Amino acid sequence: MAEGDRSLVPPGCCRGPSPIGPSGPKTPDHRPGPGLQGGGMDEPSLMDLSSREEHEEELDFEKDLLTVPPGFKKGVDFAPQDRPAPAPGLLSLSCLLEPLDLGGGDVEENEAVGQTEGPRGDAASASPCRAPLARASSLEDLVLREAATAPPEPPQPPLQEQWAVPVDVTSPVGDFYRLIPHPAFQWAFEPDVFQKQAILHLEKHDSVFVAAHTSAGKTVVAEYAIALAQKHMTRTIYTSPIKALSNQKFRDFRNTFGDVGLLTGDVQLHPEASCLIMTTEILRSMLYSGSDVIRDLEWVIFDEVHYINDAERGVVWEEVFIMLPDHVSVILLSATVPNALEFADWIGRLKRRQIYVISTLTRPVPLEHHLFTGNSPKTQGELFLLLDSRGAFHTKGYYAAVEAKKERMSKHAQTFGAKQPGRQAGPAQDRGVYLSLLASLRARAQLPVVVFTFSRGRCDEQASGLTSLDLTTSSEKSEIHLFLQRCLARLRGSDRQLPQVLHMSELLHRGLGVHHSGILPILKEIVEMLFSRGLVKVLFATETFAMGVNMPARTVVFDSMRKHDGSAFRDLLPGEYVQMAGRAGRRGLDPTGTVVLLCKARVPEMADLHRMMMGKPSQLQSQFRLTYTMILNLLRVDALRVEDMMKRSFSEFPFRKDSKAHEQTLAELTKKLGSLEEPDVTGQLADLPDYYGWGEELVETRSRIQQRILESVNGLKSLSVGRVVVVKSQEHHNALGVILQVSSSSASRVFTTLVLCDKPESQGLQDRGLATPTADVPHPDDLVGFKLFLPEGPCDHTVAKLQPADVAAITTKVLRVHGEKILEDFSKRQQPKFRKDPPLAAVATAVQELVRLAQACPAGPPTLDPVSDLQLKDVSVVEGGLRARKLEELIRGAQCVHSPRFSAQYVKLRERMRIQKEMARLRFLLSDQSLLLLPEYHQRVEVLRTLGYVDEAGTVKLAGRVACAMSSHELLLTELMFDNALSALRPEEIAALLSGLVCQTPGDPGDHLPSTLKQGVERVRAVAKRIGEVQVACGLNQTVEEFVGELNFGLVEVVYEWARGMPFSELAGLSGTPEGLVVRCIQRLAEMCRSLRGAARLVGEPVLGAKMETAATLLRRDIVFAASLYTQ
């Protein structure tokens, strides 16, 4: 750290950047630079590691002597994570109290005096915390330190491979305040254990993964990191998956820290601030473009990181993780996931640093889950406890609910006659259900409540249905009224009269609210704000409300447990359920949170309920896929190859995580290969390598043909009871057998076979000992025919269950056997009692017959010919057969077998070949060729090449650079531009056409469009079709229809009219699309216009650029671009 800085930084934090120091030459690189390029796959060099060790060692040793009070055992109290603190009561109390008093004052004092006190004072006050913190907390380091006199040894490689370190959050951090006497941030409340653990690691500049329930307080960790970065004069980036969440976080953090900026697609506030809040996409584009911001970055906080499971956007997270420079530490906040360790291991491996996994299942406010079956004021008490706050499942409650429901059903049926049961879900019934439920909850003071409904329409319907409900007092009404007036004042006159606005304010006055994507953004924010102030008593919301910020309710109600996930109706996943249910229970206000599941039609199956409530949340899974933007951006820089990106993705992780081990094995094999002596292949042995090759190939070809046979119908048919087969498995080497029974399960066929074998006790060992040296070397006869196993002594038999793979050949012979009888007899003789019994006559005959066969043709019995006998006319089979015959001839003609040194040399050669084969396999695994996505990558590059975006050498050309500038639909937009499809149109027409690319609700453009627009739509479709065809021609498996189908021209007219200046209130009449979606579409459109403007500037076409500028300004007006209330 620079001298000049010391005075500016409060004491205690000077350790901050020091972890960067030892990592020395690791350069801050603004983009996937050299550090990153090597970083992912390479171990830090040994020198580097050991020097680091040494560094810490010295420092530590000194500090230990100075600061550890006498009587303390060295190292014991420094590692609270590893062992519980000794005598927690006494020690920790004193630790807790002392520094608290002193430290609290100290901070103030030091900050005030700061300069005068100078470095000496700093060092003194910083040292107590510095010593323990400089220690790495992992066990192996501790061990190393104990042996302080020994020279620092490089850490053990196997230990090094573990990058995720689980942190124990059950034992309290007794000496928290002693370890961190000057916390960068202090809260009004005492942090939980897991929060303290996380803070300890943050102080050490470690990366952490925090998995906890929604309201458990993950934000505390984020806040601490921000405070820490401010103290270090570095920067923090906070990313969230959705824009609304960013806005909310912006307000929260701004109230806490002040120096906070916000970067989203359409807002840029204080981009210079030390804490920046943005969406993950923005961070990605910053990384691609090498933005300035990345430079001073210390932390990146990823909120809701389980969003990586999102099929469409998950890849963005992976890209960001892969591209983040090495000096940045990450904080991952996630809902509880089962494979947190695996995920953290992946990130740790990427960044070559340890990730501390802090996972907690505790809820600050426990939940109680209920079933509700009531539907009228009379039955409003029908609330059955299903899962109590301790997590016990009450079957009694379930049966009571079923009982209550059944009773009413039968009564219902009696009164009104039999009706089809599906008619339960009408709006009228719904209203009854809700009125009774809300009355019941209100009576028990369990408002506010969030009702999760999985469709926008139902949300609106239900809220509007409750006309009679009024939940607010008159003072609350006036408060709501004032707030609404203030918020709506920023809207234009006619916008204030929008039906949705009027309807919503009416609802809000009565304490009801609706929150889903169809609601105008500003209204959504009003609802959120009123809800957090406790003025909205009942909120009907879709799943989006469950995401993110702290908006807890007393009670959460599930309208149903099934939702439509875009393709089909399905039950809620445990993770989704937990996330939504977690909204219940306000910390510090409620003793428990109530979750109610409505049973409108019938009570769900208990197993389903159990799975949903108690099941494991879904795993974090990679959704990595290749995008053109990614490829183009990576081709532009030489620092990171696309192959590297694929290699490091989470989806490749299971295959790649052993790469270190593979490399090691490979090195060992290379060494071994070098030490082997060369086989002698001169003279008569000249064709030895060939001979070996032929033999291998023959075996392979035969087994391939055999596999085909066994897969075919005819082949399986031939394997019936009585068929004589040649068995080749681990125990039996080319022994004859006869099939006794065929198990009929189609998935895995098992053939129970009577097989010839030796008398076990008489010959076993001796025979094997003799056999190995010579029998292993195959002579032509062995290879060509099946040299059948012939028992030398008295012959015995056994019954084996064979897999299809064990059948080496199917002979033409069929024996007449009684399968069941033989089996019975054999199993009887397996029992000790009957062991001495002679085999039945049937068995003896069969064995005799087999022996006779084996003696008759020792080189192998005639086998069924796949082509003529089994009617397998496959090309591969026929060719395989020909090749096999050819190989047989070659092998027969081989000269080397006549050499006396054949056996010895053959063994040598085989050894060598095997090693080489294994090496080739390992090399393949390590190479790019084994990447799962490699073929797709080549196809996509081919598409880009065909369209002229990159040249043969992979250099990105002008069109490619233009495509890089686009935020989405890069190919289509670029092609449209270069085809001059846009320049001739007027700005509003361009905007209207482009709406087809961003709109997400399907629909028809409508018939009364102006003709220019109609032509334009056709043209866009034609260009899309052309790109789709190129894609198909290059082998991508997205059909042209799918590609063109991604375009939705449903909002063309709406956007056209909007751009021409129509007020929003009139737009609603043009389409049935909910207002919120229209707004979102227009917002995204404005972003697209801006990126097109940039692209136009890039190609030097000022006319189009000016038009796009105009289009963007035409779009950005009134309610659509009303600034977020959170940013005011």
Add this chain to the structure above:
Amino acid sequence: MAMEMRLPVARKPLSETLGRDTKKHLVVPGDTITTDTGFMRGHGTYMGEEKLIASVAGSVERVNKLICVKALKTRYNGEVGDIVVGRITEVQQKRWKVDTNSRLDSVLLLSSMNLPGGELRRRSAEDELAMRGFLQEGDLISAEVQAVFSDGAVSLHTRSLKYGKLGQGVLVQVSPSLVKRQKTHFHDLPCGASVILGNNGFIWIYPTPEHKEEDAGGFIANLEPVSLADREVMSRLRNCVVSLVTQRMMLYDTSILYCYEASLPHQIKDILKPEVMEEIVLETRQRLLEQEG
């Protein structure tokens, strides 16, 4: 001391037979490129009376419906991601002005530079005071274009170890249009020297560093004397680049290397004689054609 003096002679037209791309559509300002209105106009063109007219002298390039003219002799027009070599002209508060052969001075912000030692923090007032210590007027730097402002001015950054202050070497200034765009513009040539082919037409030839500097952060110049052999190689390379430029050959690692090899039979100072230039460039051209097939 023998001295050779020559009078200027008319330049011979370049041999057309060898060029593959003789079909190039060359225009001068005022030439009509096309009368078809279906085309988009790109850089170096303007619309006049329903016609697309060239505004610079150069070759016409087409991407689908986009037509632009690439000027043969031009100032540097920055593009994000380009690698440039530039000279510091001014030290200001928080930024340096850099001459990169473009129309406007480029800027290098203090924040877009690595601090010595690679330390990570926001810049303080002390750093501003120390700016002249990092880079002062007249220093040469290599950098990457971080952003292009709307008026065409370029913002640079040197936030990777490969960029930074340049030490000892030779600078050749050529037209930016002669530098071929490639994935990498830093080349360690096998002949014993390295070149940085700045996209802005500044070519920097320097002795290949024995070990990549690790901790200097790119701001400490190595002032050890360069050996004679190295200097000879560099001078030869410099003359080769000049002759390639005179004969209007694109500059990239292969062309420079081939030219270098072709020049080996001649003395370094003779390379610049017009007939020698012509000879070695012809040879280079031939080899390149052979290689491309």
